[in-house]
Ligand code: OOG
C-alpha cells in the first residue's frame with residue numbers, strides 16, 4: 144500500500160518551497176496516483192484555494208512525444224493558479240517552469256459524464272486562447288505516467304485570453320507561441336485530439352468518473368497543442384490563435 148498522504152505532502156511541499164523532489168521510490172497504481180492528487184489538492188483547499196476547473200494533458204502527439212507518455216491525464220485547477228491575461232509570474236516560485244499553447248473552454252451549464260460532442264458544445268459559454276505554465280515537481284522534469292498524475296499532472300499556473308463565441312469553429316485554428324517576439328512553437332488546434340471539443344468530452348467523462356462532474360462556470364484546459372518551452376526570467380510569452388486572438392504574460396525574476 145502506498146503512503147498516499149505522505150506522497151501528497153511531499154509533492155505539496157515541493158510546490159510550496161519551489162524545490163524539486165526525487166522520482167517516487169515506489170510505483171503507484173492509477174487509483175493511487177489520483178488519490179495522491181486528490182489528497183494534495185485537499186491541502187490546497189485547506190489553505191483557502193478554490194477549485195475552478197480541470198486541465199487535460201497528453202491530448203496531442205507533440206506532448207506525448209516530448210514527455211514519452213501516450214495516455215491522457217487530467218488535473219485540478221484552482222483559483223490560485225489563474226494568472227491575469229497580460230500579467231506576470233515570479234520565476235522564483237517555480238521549480239523549472241515550461242509554457243505550452245492551449246485552448247480553454249468555460250462552461251455555462253454542468254456536464255454529465257457521458258455526452259456527445261454536440262451536447263458538450265451546447266454547455267460551452269466561451270472559448271479562448273490559453274497558455275499553461277506546467278512545472279513538474281520531480282527532479283529534471285522526469286516522471287512515469289502515474290508519477291505525473293500524482294503531481295496534479297504538472298499543473299502550476301494558467302493564463303486565459305478573452306472569451307469568444309462558442310459557435311466559433313475551433314477545429315483547425317493556427318496557433319503561434321512567441322517568446323520575446325520570436326516564434327517558438329507553431330501548431331494547430333487540430334493537434335488536440337483532432338478537435339479540442341473531444342478533449343472537453345473526455346474531461347466530462349473523467350471528472351464524472353472521479354465523482355466531481357464538471358459544473359457551470361468551470362474552466363477546462365484542452366491540453367498543449369505543441370511541445371512545451373522552458374521559461375527563463377525576463378521573458379515575455381505571447382500566444383496568437385487564429386480567430387480567437389491573443390493572450391500573454393511576463394516572467395519576472
Ligand atoms: C504533464 C502535463 C501535460 C498537456 O497539456 O499535455 C499537459 C507534463 O507535460 O508535464 O499539461
Ligand code: MG
Nearest residue numbers: 243275366367
Ligand atoms: Mg497542458
